[in-house]
Structure formats: structure tokens, C-alpha cells
Amino acid sequence: MLSLVVDNAPGVLMRISALFRRRGINIHSLAVSVTEDPKISRITMVVDCPAVRMDVVLRQLRKLIEVHWVRDITDAKRTERELALVKVNASPEVRHEVLEAARVFRARPVDLTERTVTLEVTGGSEKIDALIDVLRQYGIREVVRTGAIALLRGTAVT
Amino acid sequence: MAKAMVDRTTRTLKGAEAVVQLLEELGVRWIFGIPGGASLPLYDALYDAHGIQHVLVRHEQVAAHAATGYARASGEVGVCTATSGPGATNLVTGLADAFMDSAPVLAITGQVVRPNIGTDAFQEADVTAITMPVTKHNYLVMDPAELPWVVREAYYLCRAGRPGPVLVDIPRDVLQAEIPTELLRAPFEPRYQPVLDGDPARIAEAAEAISQSRRPILYVGGGAQGASEPLARLARRCRIPVTVTLMGKGAFDETDPLCLGMLGMHGTAYANYAINEADLVIAVGARFDDRVTGRLKDFCPHARFIHIDIDPSEIGKNKPAHIPIVGDARRVLEVLEPLVHPPDLEAWWRQIEEWRTRYPLRWRPGRMLKPQQVIEAIYQATRGEALVVTDVGQHQMWAAQYYKCRRPRQFITSGGLGAMGFGFPAAMGAQFARPEDLVIAIVGDGGFQMTLQDLITAVEWRLPLKIYVINNGAHGMVRQWQQLFYNERYSHVFLRNPDFSRVAEAFGAVGIRVETEEQMHGAIQRSLEVQDRPVVVDFIVDPEENCYPMIPSGQSVKEMILGE
Numbered sequence: 001m002l003s004l005v006v007d008n009a010p011g012v013l014m015r016i017s018a019l020f021r022r023r024g025i026n027i028h029s030l031a032v033s034v035t036e037d038p039k040i041s042r043i044t045m046v047v048d049c050p051a052v053r054m055d056v057v058l059r060q061l062r063k064l065i066e067v068h069w070v071r072d073i074t075d076a077k078r079t080e081r082e083l084a085l086v087k088v089n090a091s092p093e094v095r096h097e098v099l100e101a102a103r104v105f106r107a108r109p110v111d112l113t114e115r116t117v118t119l120e121v122t123g124g125s126e127k128i129d130a131l132i133d134v135l136r137q138y139g140i141r142e143v144v145r146t147g148a149i150a151l152l153r154g155t156a157v158t
Numbered sequence: 159m160a161k162a163m164v165d166r167t168t169r170t171l172k173g174a175e176a177v178v179q180l181l182e183e184l185g186v187r188w189i190f191g192i193p194g195g196a197s198l199p200l201y202d203a204l205y206d207a208h209g210i211q212h213v214l215v216r217h218e219q220v221a222a223h224a225a226t227g228y229a230r231a232s233g234e235v236g237v238c239t240a241t242s243g244p245g246a247t248n249l250v251t252g253l254a255d256a257f258m259d260s261a262p263v264l265a266i267t268g269q270v271v272r273p274n275i276g277t278d279a280f281q282e283a284d285v286t287a288i289t290m291p292v293t294k295h296n297y298l299v300m301d302p303a304e305l306p307w308v309v310r311e312a313y314y315l316c317r318a319g320r321p322g323p324v325l326v327d328i329p330r331d332v333l334q335a336e337i338p339t340e341l342l343r344a345p346f347e348p349r350y351q352p353v354l355d356g357d358p359a360r361i362a363e364a365a366e367a368i369s370q371s372r373r374p375i376l377y378v379g380g381g382a383q384g385a386s387e388p389l390a391r392l393a394r395r396c397r398i399p400v401t402v403t404l405m406g407k408g409a410f411d412e413t414d415p416l417c418l419g420m421l422g423m424h425g426t427a428y429a430n431y432a433i434n435e436a437d438l439v440i441a442v443g444a445r446f447d448d449r450v451t452g453r454l455k456d457f458c459p460h461a462r463f464i465h466i467d468i469d470p471s472e473i474g475k476n477k478p479a480h481i482p483i484v485g486d487a488r489r490v491l492e493v494l495e496p497l498v499h500p501p502d503l504e505a506w507w508r509q510i511e512e513w514r515t516r517y518p519l520r521w522r523p524g525r526m527l528k529p530q531q532v533i534e535a536i537y538q539a540t541r542g543e544a545l546v547v548t549d550v551g552q553h554q555m556w557a558a559q560y561y562k563c564r565r566p567r568q569f570i571t572s573g574g575l576g577a578m579g580f581g582f583p584a585a586m587g588a589q590f591a592r593p594e595d596l597v598i599a600i601v602g603d604g605g606f607q608m609t610l611q612d613l614i615t616a617v618e619w620r621l622p623l624k625i626y627v628i629n630n631g632a633h634g635m636v637r638q639w640q641q642l643f644y645n646e647r648y649s650h651v652f653l654r655n656p657d658f659s660r661v662a663e664a665f666g667a668v669g670i671r672v673e674t675e676e677q678m679h680g681a682i683q684r685s686l687e688v689q690d691r692p693v694v695v696d697f698i699v700d701p702e703e704n705c706y707p708m709i710p711s712g713q714s715v716k717e718m719i720l721g722e
Contacts, residue, residue, distance in 0.1 A: 010298075011286065011287075011290075011298070014287065014290065015290060018290055018291060022291060055474060056471055056474055056475050059470045059471035059473075060471040062470070062471075063469070063470075063471055064295075065295060065315070065349045065350045
């Protein structure tokens with residue numbers, strides 16, 4: 001998992017994603033948003049990259065002049081969140097079970113129809129994976145996930 | 159009252175005028191390019207320019223290659239320009255070449271007016287997106303007020319750290335916009351500061367490793383072109399053998415007995431044996447390219463690596479470095495050299511001399527002219543002094559093998575991209591950079607035809623270029639591969655060529671055709687006497703000659719083919 005601080009300007013995301021594309025590295029998830037400073041954006045990305053190559057990729061990212069800094073926070077102590085919306089089949093016979101499962105994972109129902117429930121869940125990626133696994137038996141219609149965001153714990157600068 | 163006074167003294171100038179004025183102040187003397195709709199304001203400003211001369215080429219690819227030749231011959235920034243859309247896309251090959259070979263090239267392109275961007279307007283192309291993977295950095299200037307610092311930062315970035323091409327794309331209405339002159343004076347703080355000095359602890363470690371080594375070798379790349387003095391001191395005082403890459407030619411005197419010539423796919427057998435038996439490889443400004451290493455896991459199986467490079471992302475990219483040193487090669491070697499105690503290399507040199515005697519570079523005379531023989535004759539006639547620019551293919555490798563270079567920036571070639579069509583335009587650029595020097599282009603019959611329309615540009619500027627065509631009637635290197643690796647199935651590789659000497663005459667250059675050894679010497683002499691225009695000498699050579707030694711692609715030194 002990488003955390004990048006970059007200029008909030010057109011083309012920056014393309015330059016960064018192109019760097020991964022060119023080296024055949026898949027971006028597993030990507031979250032970008034502006035920070036407390038409107039000129040600066042933070043990117044959190046999870047990439048499938050062997051550790052040996054990651055070192056070179058980090059150095060290549062650092063060469064881009066719009067990139068202020070990059071950290072590999074895979075092994076760091078951090079607070080990590082991802083948000084997902086999961087639309088699952090929930091006919092009246094199983095609706096109770098579905099909502100019970102949601103309660104265990106502290107997922108909130110945000111939409112309800114005769115046949116479906118849409119749940120909102122936040123947490124680490126693994127928790128969301130676990131909820132999705134549980135819901136699979138009822139038939140998942142759609143899932144959308146934001147991708148992970150993370151900050152280091154305490155006073156450490158991410 | 160005060161405000162009114164400020165208003166009276168505030169002056170403006172057009173965006174295009176600002177660009178030209180800034181380039182003049184930065185020291186730019188030549189721009190290679192072709193005008194067009196979107197860059198009209200820039201050309202209007204060039205009409206009044208005093209310090210800058212514009213060279214009108216006949217194809218934008220030539221502009222980019224000429225700027226590259228200029229940059230590589232001088233070490234200064236080479237500048238090229240093109241209009242939007244097709245003009246800009248024609249620059250791409252040249253930019254990719256400059257990127258792969260780390261040449262400082264500034265490209266300025268016109269773009270359609272801002273309101274038309276994204277509407278598929280006439281002659282519109284998303285040039286920043288297209289050139290992103292082949293430039294060090296690029297800009298689309300949407301705010302006229304940003305134009306001055308963008309031009310200055312772009313120029314700075316071309317040479318900061320590892321050099322490379324930078325592109326500035328400017329919409330026509332930004333070129334026409336009024337800019338307050340004080341913006342030209344605004345302080346400029348570059349956003350990128352390379353690390354120039356190597357880590358002293360690492361340098362000490364490297365010095366210790368060299369002092370302890372028994373079979374060291376210097377592996378010198380293009381990044382050492384600015385470090386030749388401390389490099390020569392280190393090699394000569396410690397008697398360390400030196401091998402140069404295609405890009406490193408000239409960074410160390412190839413006529414010095416310490417030099418084993420070029421290594422890699424078409425390097426000398428003794429250089430390749432030496433580096434593969436080495437216990438310590440000192441890589442200076444070299445990037446472990448596959449044309450040098452062959453199969454990576456078998457490259458230098460016994461060696462530890464010291465890797466000196468200004469670009470931190472090169473270190474460990476292809477081969478892990480045991481002692482990585484990030485910094486400017488000259489500065490690092492200046493600190494490193496005095497710390498080294500000369501190791502005992504008696505046995506090592508005995509071994510190397512045995513290889514050198516047993517496997518020399520060689521060619522056999524035949525009924526027809528041999529390409530190697532032509533290069534040797536050119537080398538003799540020019541006393542090894544010429545600035546040599548080559549195209550891409552067999553002739554390029556023969557030139558690298560048989561034209562020994564003694565000074566930095568003496569050999570200019572498309573190493574990384576291997577762009578056919580590079581040689582002649584780059585030679586033009588080199589001649590603009592070094593008007594007093596003897597500049598020769600060694601080209602093949604295939605590559606020359608990709609950009610030879612610009613002979614007229616060389617004639618127009620009365621450039622005394624010598625263009626030596628090594629004419630074997632084929633895309634020779636491809637033919638060689640088809641012969642060796644595709645069962646002699648010669649697929650679309652033979653060329654029906656024009657009479658190059660008559661083509662040259664038609665353009666107003668001098669043309670000479672050579673078929674025999676007797677004609678060869680006289681023709682080279684005659685070509686050297688022409689001083690007011692380019693000369694094309696067409697050497698008809700043996701079409702069956704192959705380039706050896708050769709390590710087949712992706713193999714190791716064990717699979718080296720030494721030749722017939």
C-alpha cells in the first residue's frame with residue numbers, strides 16, 4: 001500500500017498511473033482526493049507489485065516533479081478505511097438473516113426494496129471482504145468499493 | 159496617483175515574444191523546426207529575434223534529431239519546435255530517442271486555441287498525453303501568466319540530474335496573450351533538485367572494494383561523458399581495464415591499451431570475456447541495458463557491482479548493486495579516485511591479454527569492398543579526429559567497433575531507441591553545435607532513406623558534412639538475423655536503392671559512388687576537401703557481410719558467435 005502526496009493539478013494522476021501501466025503493475029485500488037491544502041492531493045493506492053520491484057518503482061515515482069512524497073505504508077502502523085456499498089438479494093424470507101449479518105459487521109442498510117437490501121459498510125479491506133463472503137450465499141447483485149485510504153497512527157506523517 | 163504611475167510603467171509583451179526573449183536569455187542560439195497554424199505567433203516573434211537563428215527543416219522528425227545531435231555534441235540544450243497536431247506527433251520519435259539516450263532537448267509545440275481544446279479541432283492532438291511516456295516532463299500552458307516560469311523550468315529540467323527531453327505545449331491564444339514584463343523577471347525556484355554528491359560512506363566502501371579486488375573492470379556508459387578526467391586518472395593509476403558501452407564511447411580513450419573497446423551484443427570478445435570473469439564491476443553512468451547484459455542472470459556471475467548513477471531509479475533496476483552510489487559521476491569519481499590503493503592485477507592482465515590476442519576484432523578481405531574496411535579507411539583518413547554520428551544497423555556496430563574515439567562527445571548514435579533515420583539529421587545538429595569540427599555521418603542505405611529529404615537543409619546552410627553510406631542493399635541487421643535465426647528466409651529485407659550520388663547532386667550536394675578499394679581512398683580524400691556543402695559518398699559493399707562477434711539476443715557470453 002502506497003501513500004502519495006501530489007500536486008492537485010490536471011494530468012498528475014495520468015502520469016502516475018502511466019508509470020505503473022508501463023511496468024505491467026496492476027493497480028488494485030486507488031483513492032484520490034484533495035487534502036486540507038487545496039493545492040495538494042493525497043493518493044492511496046494498493047498495487048500488485050513484488051517487493052523487490054517496489055523499491056525501483058518508488059524511486060521512479062519520486063522523480064516525478066508533481067510528486068511531493070511517497071511512502072510505502074504496507075508494514076506501518078496505520079488507520080485504514082474503505083467504504084463499500086453492497087446490494088444483496090433479500091426476499092422477505094431471508095431479509096432478517098441478511099440484516100443480522102449486517103449488524104455483526106456494523107454495516108448500515110441504506111436502501112430496501114421487496115427483493116434487495118443495499119448495505120453501506122466501512123472498515124479495513126479484510127472486513128469488507130469478510131462481509132461480502134457472508135452475503136454471497138444470498139446472491140450479491142452489485143458491489144462498489146472506494147478503495148482503501150489510510151493515515152499513519154499518532155503524530156507520524158504519512 | 160501612485161496607482162496611475164504604476165499603470166503607466168507596467169508594460170506587457172505577447173506570450174510568443176516572452177518565449178523568444180527567455181530562450182535568448184537562457185543562451186539558446188539555434189532552433190530547428192517547421193511553422194504552422196498554431197505556432198504562427200511564435201514564428202512572428204522569431205522574425206524579429208536577434209540572438210536566435212531558426213533552421214527550417216523539411217520534416218519535424220529531423221528537427222527533433224537535429225536538436226538531439228546539437229545537444230549531444232555540445233552538452234547544451236537542443237531546441238526544436240513544431241506546430242500542433244501532425245507537427246507535434248512528428249516530433250515523437252526524436253523525443254523518444256532523446257529520452258532513451260538522456261539528451262537535453264527542449265521541444266516547443268503550438269496547440270489549438272484554448273476554447274477548441276478537446277473539440278477535435280483542426281490539427282488538434284493531445285500532445286502532452288502522447289509524449290508523456292517519452293519525455294522527462296511536459297507542460298500544457300493554459301494560463302499565460304505561467305508561461306515565463308514554465309519555459310525556465312522546462313529549460314532547467316532538460317539538464318538537471320539525468321538529462322532528457324522536456325516538451326512545452328502552448329495554445330495559440332496563450333502565445334498571443336499579453337503578459338506583464340515583470341513576470342519574466344519573477345524569481346524562479348526549480349521544483350527538482352538532483353543529488354549530486356555521492357554518500358561518502360558508500361564511496362569509501364567502493365574504494366575499499368576496488369583496492370581489494372583481483373579482477374576489476376570499469377563498465378563505462380553514456381553518463382560518464384562528463385567524467386572522463388577522473389575516470390582516466392582512476393583507470394590509469396590503478397591499471398583497471400575499461401570497457402565502454404555504445405553510449406560511453408569517447409568517455410575513455412579507446413586507443414589506450416587499458417581499453418578493451420565496446421562490450422555487449424556486438425562488443426569485442428575480450429571485453430565480454432573480461433567483464434564476465436570480473437570479480438568487481440564498476441558501472442559508471444551505465445544502465446545495464448539488455449544489449450549489454452544479454453541474459454541478466456548469467457551476466458557477470460562472479461562479480462560484485464559498484465553502481466554510480468545520478469538517477470536513483472536506475473540503481474537496482476536490472477541488476478542489484480552491492481555498492482550503490484547516487485550522484486554526479488564526475489563528482490563521485492573525484493572523491494573516490496584518491497581513496498583507492500592500486501590492487502595487484504598482474505594475473506588479471508595476463509588473462510585479458512591472452513583473450514585479446516586470441517580473439518581480436520577482424521574481417522577478411524574479399525572480392526567486394528568490406529564495410530569494416532571502409533570504416534577503417536575513414537578512420538585512417540580522418541586520423542581518428544572526426545566527430546562521428548551514425549544511423550542504426552550493421553554499419554552502426556561496425557563504426558562502434560572500428561572507429562576508436564579518444565574524447566567525450568565524439569561519437570553520437572541512437573543507442574537506446576535504435577531509431578533508423580537518426581544519423582544524418584543528428585549529424586546536422588552536431589555540425590551546428592561544432593561548426594569548426596569535422597563531422598561525419600556513417601549511415602546505412604536503409605536508414606538514410608528515412609530522412610534524406612533534409613539534404614536540402616544541409617545544402618542551404620552550406621554544412622560541410624561528410625555522409626558515408628555503407629550500402630549493402632538491405633536492412634542489413636535484419637537480414638543478418640533472418641539468416642542466422644530465421645532459416646535464411648529473407649522476408650522483405652532487400653532494398654532497391656536510388657543512386658545516392660545522383661540524389662546528392664540533385665539536392666546540390668557533392669555525390670560520389672565507390673565500388674572498389676582503389677576508388678575508396680580517393681573518394682574519402684576528395685570528400686574531406688569539400689568545405690562549402692555536404693558530400694555523400696555511396697560505398698557499395700559486400701551484401702553478405704555479417705557483424706561479429708555477436709551474442710544472440712537474450713543469451714549469454716557462452717553463446718557468443720565469433721564469426722566465420
